[in-house]
Amino acid sequence: MDVLLDGVLALCLPLLAWLVLRTESLSQAVVLFVAFGLLSALGWARLEAPDIALVESAVGTGLTGALLMHTLSWTEETPPDIRARGRRRPWALLAVAASTLMLGWAVLALPADSPGLGPLVEARREESGVKHPVTAVLLNFRGYDTLLEIAVLLVAALGARAVNPRSERPTPDAGDDPLTGELFRMMMPALLLVAGYLVWVGDHGPGGAFQAGAILAGGGVVALLTMRMGPPRLSSWQVRWALLTGPMLFIGVAVAPLFTGRRLLELPRPYAGTLIFVVELALTVTIAMVLLMFFPGTRPPRAGAEGEP
Amino acid sequence: MSPLDFLSAAFLFGGGAFCLAGTVGVLRFPDVYCRLHALTKVDNLGLGLVVVGLALQSGSWATALKLLLVWFFVLISSAFTCQLIARAALRGRGAAPWGGRREP
């Protein structure tokens, strides 16, 4: 039964990927991409990686899908070049087939069982301050990666804003729709509860700052799309603080051990758990704000009806 | 198999059947409003039955409560998305609801 599920999932994923790229309508391609992402979240769950399944479905699929859909309303939807397939040279197909076979062979040639770094992490997990191995790796053993990742996020958000400096900012307009407001008020506490739970549970189970930040950002995106909120302005000090608390706190925690004769990011053992929790809380705020900043406001309705099917 | 297993299997199969019916509805119904109806109502019922089936198997009250909370959150979010999509279809694109005539 397991083999059947794994086999069908493993077959469906490349097939769906091919469909995404083959579909002529862009909006259909984005919808198929979201379906692809959700299926791959199922694949992550089957590979016993629940943290990744959560991040994939929240960030990789939910927010990316919304972002791409939103972009289609900004860029004019010219149909992609259908003749591109005809232009493909046979030697290109041959090269791709050869490289696929080579990669597949390389993967299969790897030893069938390798403990990797798992036992090492397991042996040192007591010292990390948290019980969940993935969180221990993310925020303690490989804290460098996460620190630099936050920097990448910040740079991407600033870059996205710099490229479109004077994007139209519609004024927030709650609209005349009582149902939307009521549903929004119902959704917000649930969002906060789930986000808080995810940060807290990251200590001993799958969860953490990225998942929680993505959920908060999702609420913000809904507020943006229903015009209850304008896109965050870089000039407001709240936005600046939200963007900077995570990195500043993380850098502070990383640098502080240097003054007591330890090394960079070497968290003192009795406080490691608390420090990680505080850093994760601050990172949640930053990640939510960065993800929200990726979204431009809704396009003013000057373009009228788009030729969407 | 204990009676509890049978009960939970019945719930799971029922949930699967409702989800299947909802998917058929999404694929076959004539306009966006009908499809939303199939997607939100039928699938939520299917998910609820699956959640009950799993909660019976979970063996602890905490896990069962978490599963029910998951269902509750999905209910809220699907009510919200359904309303937003329908509003966008009606106001943004002016899609007229299906009048009941047979598709050619």
Place this chain on the structure above:
Amino acid sequence: MNPWAVYALSGVAMFSVGLVGLFSHQHVVKRILASNIAGSGVLIVLVALARRAPSGVPDPVPHALVLTGIVVSVSSTALGVALARRMARLRADAARASEPPPGSGGEGP
């Protein structure tokens, strides 16, 4: 075949599909989708390889790397999308500038 090998091969196939899409499509959004798909393929290979542990508990280090990878791929997607938006606006401006003044107004109401 081991379950991890099934997923690893699937990841390789996804990478190839994404690579072909990246080179054969002209449209920006399609290219962004293709690079995302190729990235997902690589990440699946990584996590499938983490599954090989004989003890049955997967290796957490690749998991953390893949988490980082997904977030980085989202930020690169967002940057790509912002560039696409900029290109669309520049193209619209150029089209408006080359049009005769009475016909201005884009697609019209």
